[in-house]
Amino acid sequence: MAQRSSLAVPYEVPVLAVCFLACIATGLELSINNHAADFSLSTLPGPPVSLSCLVQNSSQPEELLWYRGDGKVDLKDGNQVNVSNICISPVTESDNGVTFTCKLARDKSVQVSVILDVQFPPQLTGEESLQIEEEKDVTLTCNAKSNPQAQTTWYKNNTTLTLQQDRYQLYRTSEVFQLSIIKVQKSDNGTYTCVVKSPLGEGRKDFHLIVEDKKPVFPKEAVIAAAVVVIITVLFGIVARKDKIFKVW
Numbered sequence: 001m002a003q004r005s006s007l008a009v010p011y012e013v014p015v016l017a018v019c020f021l022a023c024i025a026t027g028l029e030l031s032i033n034n035h036a037a038d039f040s041l042s043t044l045p046g047p048p049v050s051l052s053c054l055v056q057n058s059s060q061p062e063e064l065l066w067y068r069g070d071g072k073v074d075l076k077d078g079n080q081v082n083v084s085n086i087c088i089s090p091v092t093e094s095d096n097g098v099t100f101t102c103k104l105a106r107d108k109s110v111q112v113s114v115i116l117d118v119q120f121p122p123q124l125t126g127e128e129s130l131q132i133e134e135e136k137d138v139t140l141t142c143n144a145k146s147n148p149q150a151q152t153t154w155y156k157n158n159t160t161l162t163l164q165q166d167r168y169q170l171y172r173t174s175e176v177f178q179l180s181i182i183k184v185q186k187s188d189n190g191t192y193t194c195v196v197k198s199p200l201g202e203g204r205k206d207f208h209l210i211v212e213d214k215k216p217v218f219p220k221e222a223v224i225a226a227a228v229v230v231i232i233t234v235l236f237g238i239v240a241r242k243d244k245i246f247k248v249w
Contacts (some may be wrong), residue, residue, distance in 0.1 A: 048089030124203030
């Protein structure tokens, strides 16, 4: 019985070693700015943002990698082992929604991410003049990015526009706000204002709409028929006067 027990020992030692190494690997994790889980970081355009990635529970030097979206960030020597820092400067509106990820070089499944939440007010100014023929459609367009997303209100001559379903159509995305007027009339003359508001501020743009008289339209068929009649009349006239022309000669 003792001999059987001694023969089993060599098989148990590797199993214990594997379990021990697995426990070490499992306990390894990363953190960004003391956040061990993915998180969102709110900021404003302008001031720089620093991100620090730290290896937790490591007993050996670990190389770190940074990614902006799917693109790898170039790191200087000495800024890759156990602790790695990057700086976004200056922060701009285009950084809104961008994900920065820190990964363990030898096992990229060990990672943590931060999404930049760059908050800025709508930026919309200026004016535009439009001339449109009566009974045609016209669309007024405001392009305004903002975070958080803005709400829009339309005015006509400084009074809130009453939207008639059969005459006005609204279209909007997170950045585009449109007002379409169907078959404009003389009564649609005036100044239309797009006001875009968010908790951080507002912007506006004026549209000076001038409705012109409808231009008379001549049917192409009638014009062509008239031209054909004129040509035929001229040809008959030439034929009728042909004998007189030859007699002269």
